[in-house]
Amino acid sequence: MSGTFVGMPAFPDAAREALGDTQLRRNLAHATRTIRDKRARVVAEVEDWEELRLAGAAVKEAALRDLATHLETLEASLTAAGATVHWARDAEEACAIVASVTKAHGVDEVVKVKSMATAEIGLNEALEAEGIAAWETDLAELIVQLGDDLPSHILVPAIHRNRAEVREIFLRRMGAVGRPAPDDLTDEPAVLAAAAREHLREKFLRATVAVSGANFAVADTGTLVVVESEGNGRMCLTLPEVLISVVGIEKVVATWADLDPLLRLLPRSSTGERMNPYTSTWSGVTPGDGPQEVHVVLLDNGRTRALADDVGRQALRCIRCSACLNVCPVYERVGGHAYGSVYPGPIGAILNPLLHGVADEQTASLPYASSLCGACFEVCPVRIDIPSVLVDQRAAVVDSHRGDRVPKPEAVAMRAAAWTFSDARRLRLAERASGLAGRVLGRFSRTTLPGGRAATGRLPGPGAGWTGARDLPAPPEESFREWWDRTDGGRS
């Protein structure tokens, strides 16, 4: 009972459609501005924020540099603490492990803590195919799941919905999968949250198996950490008998002390809170307390591929805070669905191609879904230079087409431009031609730009992408270069 990103069109087409959704535009503009203002306020309170960013980046970088060792330490610590460790190369293996552990307990449902890793591998759909219902218990994930919708944000997956829409979804869908919403449900946030609480409570109390991810995994103590705001995670992590955690291998840090900068960076960057409300940590099994059977699925699913990328590797530092989404001018206007992945926004535009390669057209369109304005890098708590990785992934896209028998028109144009720009004499000729064109275009122009300069008319072909919405000045009759020659740099 949820949608799928499979078969999504490439970004420009998906974005075009999203841009026409006025309700979406309004919801996103309001929500992203609210979160980013809140973040800016609480970040400004921290005097040594830049040092903290450096410390956070250093911790993650050190963990990634020696990833294999830390993972083996983690496995040993977890095993010693009574947990069972599984290794999953890809989504299919990970889903199969979760399904088999669940089935071994003879149940047909699990409760879930919000988790990007399980969303990434399509766990809910895989379990559904095995006859197991996976109930999302995070409020926003619940909204998405009940609405047969797709997540559009890493932290707040229902950011594209407003409260009127949430009310409608609750009224229409809750009854089919459990306790219905009360008939007199209003769109007051507190009333909606209360309805969700009632609906979820029976699932928490009934569940035998819970599924989570982890924000961090501490190698030397074998501790998993989940950071959440609603308490639903705490319920899932403590009530059910069995706990299965699907953890990306990049979540490992070496020591407990390494959590320090990360747990300070994360809440301020993500929800704009000074401190995180519910931080749960557990190390394997504690007899008589919490889950008595603990499974940890360590997931690769493209992470070693990303790790092998010299420039892109830094994307594995990501702690999924979403600050880059909230400041991104592209994300703010098109929303998360246009990215065709559970990882949208600037981080998604680099993470998806790094994890999966750029062979398919949809993923190959993602590195171009940015104006390279750099706002994402500025706010990233672990200093991922997203613009540089975007540019590098664009190069990966172009390189993957170097063997094409028929080059794309863009490649032909770029090669022609590069040829022209490789020699000033060629550029001079091109400018002379453009000056002549300008003379003609200027003469026939029926548009004058503010200030008096003539505009070109509407251009055909790729130029229509520009002149469809923007006037364009007609090229000047004389280039700067020719002016310099003619006047000796304005001296004569």
Next chain:
Amino acid sequence: MRVALQVTCVNDAMFPETGKAVVRLLRRLGVEVDFPQAQTCCGQPMVNTGYVDEAVPVVRTFVDAFAGYDAVVTPSGSCAGSARHQHSIVAERSGDPALVAAVAETGPRTYELSEFLVDVLGVTDVGAYFPHRVTYHPTCHSLRMLGVGDRPRRLLEAVRGIELVELPHASECCGFGGTFALKNADTSVAMGADKARHVRDTGAEVLVAGDNSCLMHVGGLLSRQRAGVRVAHLAEVLASTEDDA
């Protein structure tokens, strides 16, 4: 001090008045710039679209043209950013140690106009006169790639006759983004429409920025809307005097 003007390909071919303004302004401040004829483009259009191999000869042309100068001044935050932060990527990819060494020489000596005026020449009052209501858009690469901070603002504040009004949400991208403006034209225009709206809200007559490519985009939208706002490069404002009024 030997100073070269890197006029940029966009200004050379489309906005020569900006280049002339830089020459006039610097001459007034006692700096004679050279215009090395071998210059073409910084290579950014290729690099940012993913054509790094294609950018190699372009970057080579750049460093050859500007070798031996103490400072290279460019009226573009974006092109300065390209020289300072991207040329090394292109050079590394070329595998040519001579090019790697050359870009390490040229890059740090390349200054965006406001940096050159404030940091190198140490002036903020350039003796300009511009009696118009103006709002200033800090372009992304000048702001976040170079970190020019409030230098352009300080220069504008010292202009006589100017009425400088704050642009709401100034640091947000205008949506130009190089080939982004064509590859994702709809999103680019949606971003630009919001920027144009903020510009109109200021009641300014002139929108000023340090990059003509961004101004071509926002100005193109403003023009299409018949908004009654013209765009002008920072250099043109700073070059203006009572004689132009």
